[in-house]
Amino acid sequence: MKPIKFSIHALSYKVKRCFTESEVEDTIRNSEWQDAELGRLECKKDFKYNKIWNRKFYQTKQIKPIFVEEEDDIVVVTVYTYFF
Structure with missing residues (x-):
């Protein structure tokens, strides 16, 4: 599979949206x-969380991720996270 690269925009939201590159x-x-x-x-994809996020517990x-498949790689444009 093609390598995955991250846009500067996507990486700038890692902390705010609570996701990891992996x-x-x-x-x-x-x-x-x-x-x-x-x-x-x-x-x-859903991941087990079982932690507090913004003062509320989520399981x-x-x-x-929103991304584009280019000829040589996959570029992540942005990432959304949802907690429930």
Whole structure:
């Protein structure tokens, strides 16, 4: 599989959106891809969380990267996280 690279925008949100590069890579490599807006792709994966985030306890964290598949690599444009 192609190497995964991260845009500066995506990396700038790692702390604010609480995700790791390895979680995003795992999600892209092991989840079904779907078409997203603007010709991009997306996928999602649930991870056990069992921690407090923004003063509330959550059992699950869902990672949803938005990315493009280029000729030589995959570029992550942004990453959304959902807690439940």
